[in-house]
Amino acid sequence: MKLYEYMGKELFARYGLTVPRGKMVTSPDEAAAVAAEIGAPVVIKSQVLSGKRGKGGGIKFADTPEEAREAAAQVLGMTVQGLKVEMVLVEEKLAIDHEFYVAITVDGAAKAPVLIASAQGGMDIEEVPDEFIVKEHLDVCLGVQPYLCREVCRRLGLTGAVAKEFGRLLPTLYRIFREKDAELVEINPLVLSGEKLIAADAKVTIDDEALYRQKDLPVVDDRTEAERQAHALGLSYVQLDGNIAVMANGAGITMGTLDIIQYYGGAPANFLDAGGGTGMEATAKALEILLSTNPRVIFINIFGGITRCDDVARALVKVKQEKGINVPVVIRLVGTNEEEGVRILRENGIEAYKVMHEAAAKAVELARAQG
Amino acid sequence: MAIIVDEKTNVLVQGITGNQGTFHTKQMLGYGTRIVAGVSPGKGGQTVEGVPVYDTVAAAMENHQIDASVLFIPAPFAKDAAFEAIAAGVRVVVIITEHIPVHDELEIIAFARRRGTIVIGPNTFGIVSSGRCKIGIPPNQFFVPGHIGVVARSGTLTYEIVANLTANGLGQSTVVGLGGDRVVGLSFVDVLEKFEKDPETRAVVLVGEIGGNAEEEASLFIKKMTKPVVAYIAGKSAPPGKRMGHAGAIIERGKGTFEGKVQALTAAGAGVATLPFEVPGLIKEALG
Known part of the structure; x- marks a missing residue:
């Protein structure tokens, strides 16, 4: 969850950092x-x-x-x-003597937090040459110790009162990062105004998985209605701009399904990872979300591990009978309880595919025919 | 031979009395995994599928030789359970749980490093040394013994590729799921190093996805490998800035793109499959 700048600054102020x-x-x-x-x-x-x-x-x-x-x-x-x-x-409006960059974020490759600082603040850090960037990986058991602040200041060329201010700011920023379950806390620019360091901007991203224990933070919800409904069902949904609605089980295979649709010249309408072990009811609701986006074709790609093929088949039949489905549905169904799933579909006049790319090609063909 | 786990690995199930724990204990036993004990606080003395249950990991360790632990523990409590296993001296800790906060993952990995523990996951399907030991949740029937090592970031996509390999007569030595989160215990390089040394593994399949730079780092190692590597990268069609389910699968600031990964892998001499079903053909080609 990204916080708006003003929310980030309110958070900084609560921790005693100076903001405009x-x-x-x-x-x-x-x-x-x-x-x-x-x-x-x-x-x-x-x-x-x-x-x-x-x-x-x-x-x-x-x-x-x-x-x-x-x-x-x-x-x-x-x-x-x-x-x-x-x-x-x-x-x-601040009287600016100098602009710094400072951030703490999660480095997945190093599997550790990383502190990034530069004396060349104010611009996109991606555009600052490497030799002007100080990068220090942090040990979560130690955090930001005074020695590290001294070293960062030395490398940024800071001395005297400014170094002291910087040495106060870094541990505070780290506390915010840790206590608020942040994925990123970034101040760019951090403005030196006289002897004061002022956070002239605030970019704070909170880990979505930790929101359950961050109840005192404001809620920022920039999701679409379909994304919100899917999230409430525990499903991962991202809206895209094509016309083939997609449901698969697992993030990787869902991405692979989008790729294969594009490979055959189609355009996916969404990413919907129905997850593992999603039961019949939730699967039916997920299908209803897909229908609500008015796609030309629905493509369901299931490789059942925890997910049971018969649950998916029953969900599809249920939605078809109760709500009616007025667009073509292509379904690929293999894995756990496959025979049962295929039988249920056949009884309801739906033929399931076994091979992923054949099914994808069919979905793309049908979407074209609807156009 | 296989890597990390084999037919002699004694396994502990943490969270064995829960729905998932019980279901997968049965599945793993069915695959032939040596599940010797389970842990569930307050349920010590019970049995699940004939497996004795203890209140703590330490209690289980007093009564059994335990080499690996697998966690079926809800996200808010997973960090504590992982700490418990690492502190007790379990060598391999497999964390199936998804949706664990990243700060908890940072702490788990930091502690595991200090103790020299191998952490697989979080948010992984687990690890399978085909025909010998399955620790995790993949469907049993697709994993057959053979000489292909598989290392992956995602689950179901891996089943798809393993099923394709098996259907083409290519069994697997070991299949390792690194986990879909941004911070996980093992990197591609950690696992590739083990496959390179494993006499039973003749070729390796790397299943990656957009986001991060794990595949680029792997490329540097692949360059030095004697065994052929075939890669498949998911997420070619993903737009930048949209997180595709996995915490790591997002193109941020133009980094972690499909094109960048394919270029790095190709330059390192790896075969890159455009679609999952092309993987077996590329492997057969590479093995000659």
Whole structure:
């Protein structure tokens, strides 16, 4: 779950990090009021879950409350990186002496957290040359110790009061990372203003699997309705823009199913991993979700391990009888309880495929015929 | 020979009295796995499928020689159960559980490293040394003994490929599921090293997917291998920024793309299958 910038900054402030004075608002009038309260000049920042907002025109400056009203009116309702802006953060414009980059994230290859820092902040870290980036893998049993802060400061060329501030910030950032089950905490830029380090941006991503124990965090839900329904059933669903609705069991084989559809020239409408051991009822509901997206064809690809073929067959028959299915369905069914599943389908006039690529080719052919 | 587990491996099932634990204990016994004990706090003294149940891993270890443990434990409690097995000195810990928070996984792996424990998973189907020992959840009938090593990030896709191998007369030495999460115990390289040394393994199938850089790292090792490797990478059609079920399967900031992985693997001399059913043909070609 990605947090909006203003939420990330609220989180930082709770942990004692310095953030610019400001407030999230949803109307030009409020923006003007906040600008008056802070005392202009201010910056108006669109709140969308995407980077590169500046390049998309989603960040504007204003010298007076009146200008702040106009800027907010422009930004609110515009589209940044394909996302509609419904909130803006109005905050003090900082006097910038220097911009740093600092982040803590999970390095899957190293199987450890990694601290990334650079004295060349403000731009996309991917564009900063390697020799200007400090990368330190962290031991979860140790965290960020003072010696590590001293070493990071040395390599960034920091001394005196700034080094001291940096040495205070790093362990705090690590605490947020650990205590909030974050996959990423990133400050870019971290602004040096006088002797103060101020988090001028906040990018925080919380591990979805840990949300059950992070009840005090705000909820950000940018999923589509179908994605939400599937998630409630414990299924993994991602909407795509094609016309062949797909259901398979297992993330890998679902991806493989999308690939094979594309290989034959078709376009998948979604990724739906029905998981392992999903019972008849949940499978039927998953099918209803697929139907609700109005595809041209439904393609079900089941290699039953824990998943039982007869459950899938019964689910399909149930939906067909109760809701009616007015698009062609192609089903490939092998594995646990295969004979039973195939028999149930046959009794209901559905012929199952045994081979994955033959079934995929058929689904693509039918989608074309419907076009 | 096989890698990591074989017919002599004594296995403990943690969470043996739960639905999944009981079901798969029966399946694993049916495959011939030596399940010697189970653990379920508060259920010590019971038996499941004839297997004695203990309250703690330490209690089970006092009464049995145990080489490997498999966890059928709900995500919120999986970290504790893994710690318990590692602390008790179990050599191989197989974590089937999915949806474990990544910070818990970081802690499990950090502890396992200190103790020299092999962790398979989390979010894995497990490990099968065909015909000898199955620790995990794959359907029994598709895994037959032979000389192909398989290492994979995902489950059902691996069954698909193993079934294709078996149907083409290619049995397997060992099939290892690394797990679908971003942080897992073993890397492709860890397993490839073992296959390279295993006299019974003649060729290796690597089943990867988009996201991360595990396949790119594997390529560096494949370059040095004497045994042929055939790879299949899932997720060619996945758009960037969309997580495809597995925590690791996401193209972020242009990294972990299908094209990048295929290029790295091809440059390393691996055969790359476009579709799963092409894998057996490429293996036969590579073996000559």
